[in-house]
Amino acid sequence: MELAFIPSPSRGVLHLGPIPLRGYAFCIIIGVFVAVWLGNKRWVARGGRPGTVADIAVWAVPFGLIGGRLYHVITDYQLYFSEGRDWVDAFKIWEGGLGIWGAIAFGAVGAWIGARRRGVPMPAYADAVAPGIALAQAIGRWGNWFNQELYGKATDLPWAVEITSTADGRLPGTYHPTFLYESLWCIGVALLVIWADRRFKLGHGRAFALYVAAYCAGRFWIEYMRVDDAHHILGLRLNNWTALFVFLLAVLYIVLSARKRPGREAVVEPGAESATGDTGSTVEKDAEDAEDAEDAKDTENDADDADAAGKTDATGATEAPKDTSGADEADDADAADDAKDAEGVTNGADSAKKG
Numbered sequence: 001m002e003l004a005f006i007p008s009p010s011r012g013v014l015h016l017g018p019i020p021l022r023g024y025a026f027c028i029i030i031g032v033f034v035a036v037w038l039g040n041k042r043w044v045a046r047g048g049r050p051g052t053v054a055d056i057a058v059w060a061v062p063f064g065l066i067g068g069r070l071y072h073v074i075t076d077y078q079l080y081f082s083e084g085r086d087w088v089d090a091f092k093i094w095e096g097g098l099g100i101w102g103a104i105a106f107g108a109v110g111a112w113i114g115a116r117r118r119g120v121p122m123p124a125y126a127d128a129v130a131p132g133i134a135l136a137q138a139i140g141r142w143g144n145w146f147n148q149e150l151y152g153k154a155t156d157l158p159w160a161v162e163i164t165s166t167a168d169g170r171l172p173g174t175y176h177p178t179f180l181y182e183s184l185w186c187i188g189v190a191l192l193v194i195w196a197d198r199r200f201k202l203g204h205g206r207a208f209a210l211y212v213a214a215y216c217a218g219r220f221w222i223e224y225m226r227v228d229d230a231h232h233i234l235g236l237r238l239n240n241w242t243a244l245f246v247f248l249l250a251v252l253y254i255v256l257s258a259r260k261r262p263g264r265e266a267v268v269e270p271g272a273e274s275a276t277g278d279t280g281s282t283v284e285k286d287a288e289d290a291e292d293a294e295d296a297k298d299t300e301n302d303a304d305d306a307d308a309a310g311k312t313d314a315t316g317a318t319e320a321p322k323d324t325s326g327a328d329e330a331d332d333a334d335a336a337d338d339a340k341d342a343e344g345v346t347n348g349a350d351s352a353k354k355g
Contacts, residue, residue: 046127063113067104144179151178159177181225
């Protein structure tokens with residue numbers, strides 16, 4: 001009876017003419033785009049400008065790739081500098097080998113430079129991009145599937161991954177897919193950070209610290225399952241000790257930060273309010289301005305109509321007395337004529353008496 005398992009790709013690279021298309025590189029690139037997209041949405045929701053996350057990522061991503069590669073090469077130097085190895089392979093990042101610890105550390109340095117240039121607080125930026133980084137890791141881990149690496153102990157579980165490569169001492173068989181475990185764990189970490197940030201209004205870097213602590217907790221037990229060569233200290237793999245140490249630092253930061261600076265930042269990007277409005281939406285602001293302008297126009301039209309009506313009434317009131325005055329003048333003229341006639345009759349009577 002043939003057992004079910006997750007098959008590995010027969011090769012991790014496709015050639016488009018002379019251009020190699022590597023699955024590992026595609027997973028890293030897609031992860032970066034997802035991190036920037038989600039980080040931008042969260043940053044704008046916090047009151048920042050659209051595009052700021054991408055601008056800072058221009059600094060953070062290259063630093064992160066360099067740091068991740070350096071950590072991998074330093075901790076697994078035997079793969080590149082031992083007898084029979086070619087040190088030039090240390091620069092072949094497309095073949096796999098990125099240490100998340102170095103990637104986060106150096107990436108933070110690059111993000112700090114970018115945030116300083118944009119004048120935004122680094123802790124607020126870290127909080128915004130934390131869930132996106134976790135999702136980027138979840139996607140990036142599938143690059144290890146393309147390279148047939150990061151698997152655990154042998155197993156016959158239905159979700160075991162089949163390893164067919166014999167490179168670097170691999171033994172074909174079915175193993176625990178630790179890359180899949182870590183991918184699913186990172187998705188859970190992203191959802192946890194998003195929920196906790198909404199529920200508790202995390203600020204001043206605490207959302208990022210929660211991501212770090214949660215990731216380290218999962219990385220510890222996943223790392224313990226791996227069977228690939230690694231340096232050991234007191235019976236534990238080096239990455240186990242690193243995960244434990246970083247976990248304690250993250251928890252300590254959350255506790256001390258919550259006591260010293262409770263709540264979250266009121267302003268994450270100076271000057272963004274004038275561009276987006278107090279409500280954080282230019283669309284709403286434009287709609288309100290248009291409505292106010294329409295109301296003002298209607299009020300002005302009403303005022304013009306009222307002035308016109310008042311002017312008509314005033315004109316009619318003025319013209320009515322003019323007509324009455326003309327009639328009075330005509331009556332006065334008739335009365336004067338009558339008086340002259342009466343005077344003439346009287347004078348004629350007096351002359352007759354005298355004669």
